[in-house]
Amino acid sequence: MSRPDAHECVSRSGADARAAGPGRPRRILFLVSSMHGGGAERVAATLANAWARRGDEVTLVCCYSGRGRCDQVLDPAVRLLWLADRVRGPAWLRPVAKLAALRRLARECRPDRVLSFLTNVNVTALLALRGLGLPIVVGERTDPAHSVNLEPVLRRLRRWTYPWARRVAVQTRRGAVHLLRVAPGVRRLAVIPNPLPDGLPACRVREPAGPRYTLAALGRFNPVKQFDRLIECFAALAPQCPDWDLCIWGDGAQRDACLRRVRELGLESRIRLPGFSRTPWEDLAAAHAFVLNSRVEGFPNALLEAMALGLPCVATDCPSGPSELTLGGRLAELVPLDDEAALGAALLRVMRAAPAEREARGRAAAGSVRSRYGLDAVLRAWDDAWTEADGTIGAADGDDAPRPAP
Template sequence: MKISFLIHTIYGIGGTIRTTLNLAEELANRHEVEIVSVFRHRDDSAFALDPRITVVPMLDTRQGSADRQDPLFAEPAVAFPRAEARYKEYSKLTDERVRAHYAVSDADVVIGTRPGLVAYVARFAPPTAVRIGQEHMTHNHHRAALREEMYEHLDALDAFVTVSEGDAQVWREKMPLPTTRVLAIPNSVPEPSVAPSDGTGQTVVAAGRLAAEKQYEVLVEAFAEVAAARPDWSLRIYGSGDQRDRLRARIDELGLYNAVHLMGPHSPIEPEWAKGAIAASTSRHESFGMTLVEAMRCGVPMVSTDCDYGPREIIQDGVDGLLVPVGDVRAVARALLRLIDDEDLRRGMAAAAWRNARRFDPGVVTKQYEALFDELAAEAAQRADIPGITPVADCTVAPDGSLDVTLAAPLPKGFERGARLVCTRTGAHTEMRTYDFDARGSATVPAGEEFSEGVWNVFMELAETATRGRVSARVVDQRGALHAAERLTPGGAVRNLVPYEDKAKGGALMLRAWHRPIHAEAADVQVDGAKVTLSGTLLGPAAITWEPILMLRRRGRPSDEIVFPGVRVGEDGFRFTFSSTVPAASQITSHDVWDAFVRYSPDAPPVKIGRLLDDVVMKQQIYVYPHTVMAKKRQDGVARAVAKRVLGRPRKKVRVRVYYTLSNDVALNVVDL
């Protein structure tokens, strides 16, 4: 069997690289293994590479390389998800190189090791290959925008593997993937090259990135209690990161400079674990917990926070280590002192840690992967005989708000029954709506169907083969959306569902849904220099009970508010007239954004003002209002005036503009010119 790992780079240092190499080296005992490294930024890998493993770099980004001069290198990627953290590092050249590599690949299994590369696997892996995505972080770690982009790619995999069962369960609950097996297989840690700790030392050891989520300040503060009670014990923290200076200052502030030492990065780390009598981890969250297993494999008992998700699946509390609440300084101190003061307990846990951690040996973990490969291989072979589907459809909005989606071509022969339209949206959870196609190839989304607010993807699914294809738009008739206001029921929620073609996704048919229990619908916006007049109507089960108030809230700092009085117009209308010089004078960044709300009653929370009830999906570029340019306010006005008079420097200006956000809500921005 040939197994291909697709990794960002094999030439760096990191947990994903290390665990990939552990698995690849063990697989190389029985299989052909290649590691496809998208980037090569240095001559040699930081880790020793097993000569049995073939390393295939896609792009050479070393100084002076020809790849850096390729015109495609400067063009943004199309196949790589835009919400992925490393999106800006990818390009059309990476798209093309990875596609070309797998177009002629004979790999039996292809494994993607980060979200963007999982998308590459879903798009480019050979049709007969088993397609596997690995999750080295957690579901909750990823932004909703990335989860939304990844849904269709994860849905195209044979298996999606997390490193903890807790995280796998979250994926199953929040993003159901009917055609993809979601399971947990832990990372592997090889047997240390040093003898286990003899437990005779008086050192507590911790290791990992000095990053905020590791919460080393909790460990340092806990050790202040330990040092006061047991001054002959010390704490060593190994690693580097942006929290080093802050930790150093806290150590000095607590007077622990003789007891707590920042040791810097160390590789290999096993000899340092073996020096310890106790190991500690105080992370806020962990996807797995490699350092826990490393310490335990060196025969060191662990004190760890019981964070999501890894520690509780690695440590048996009271057997091979102790679990304590996240962020609880006193609990960490008590656990450390318990092991310090009870040598028999400490030695018993050390022996159990060394024994129990053997379940993470590469040989044991690799057998789980091999069993998965074998189970999925037959399914992948059958998939090669199933034709892919690339549906194209027309979509019409009826006056009553229902949507009719009609395929532009007949269904594949033999699949006329069981085809359905699938609409999905991924946020905190993945939501799904399904509608059957009739014999004519039409599916109807009924009027009044409840879609939560946001962007929905549209697929066609053939139930018989469990294949799914994104629907491309041919003609989208949105005229029925012009009647959205007429369809509102008195006292009912405000809803609108508008189909559109997304050219950025290759002409995909998409749905934009709005659903608000109470809504302030914007009408006219008049701009006369710095004077702005904004009017609209309150909709839903609410009523204006006093003279309405306009509230502008600074984006990112909602406690910063500017309030303007308004007038009630008729029964449900409102109108505000205000000067944009006020938010301009309150500017604190080079680009301030103020969101607009209306307070319609003293006892009710304010609601956003937006324009939702028509056929225009994205109003930002359509409803454009004049902007106002004014002199920028200066805090040190006298000094600046003197400087201008003496040096002749012009005063800087700002532009103030009312506009619609991506969600079609009213906002105002103040931007330096």
């Protein structure tokens, strides 16, 4: 059978759309904002690729009005579409035209399942597909109580539309509590953490040899990541650890300002900001420790992957994710939010530790997260999210790992 064109979906009968049962290929319509270099996009690529490899028909739709580009590696079987290619009309009519275009696309694809990521895309999907009888699961990708840059109208629309979803998925138990505060009408929740990506290298046996050592960070340069504060913290510690350097991979609006600050500090040889990494696992594996200094996270992929690769880690106890990932600080240095002294002290402990001690910490953390966040377990949790069972499914009260629906 010939493969459908990469820019079109195959129209099927309603009876065929309902035919997919357990163990049979499913048609999945996966809606995202973009496929740029962020954490949500990496998770979307991981899930889409895994479903395509098991035989499901996956259509991945970028809903960003400006179209954009794809920075993620996708399986050839994943069909990638840009909704902007289907939206016509004057700019003032684009919001309505986008809803109509998405509704037409869903009717063409006749998916068995619809998954949407990010609040603005979730609301768009629930409005556009209302009344089509499609099972829609929407995923919040940050802590709902600490959503940044969320306009009041979008907050109200989230509260109004989320109860229409088959299920609302959050990434942590804390996030589930917060979701019910902002959308109290939701009756079906799933707690599904991010999976370790397929193809992640094995935990390293030993850290790279000196004589210089690298403290790594990775993410978008935006206020939430607080890379500017991390630079100031490291600058204060640099004289005490002359053989350590800081390297922050990523791009974003604040990167230029951070580069200027590094130059002002005269630390160009000690603090590197090389930009977006297309080989993040290799870059992390070449480092000696990892730090996450975020103010808010949904579920920090960079921390998860650094731990899985065997790096000793330092993280702020921000909402949400670091506490659950590190088992309350047993697997990494977990410091209070906005406590610069505690962050500096934790970084000093890691940088001054013997290599063997750092390696032992890294191996313990890697063993834990690899057992709790494996891709197969997370895929089963997503499959369970489309069940009609009421209540919350996913992580149990004392366990972050996914479990089957009741």
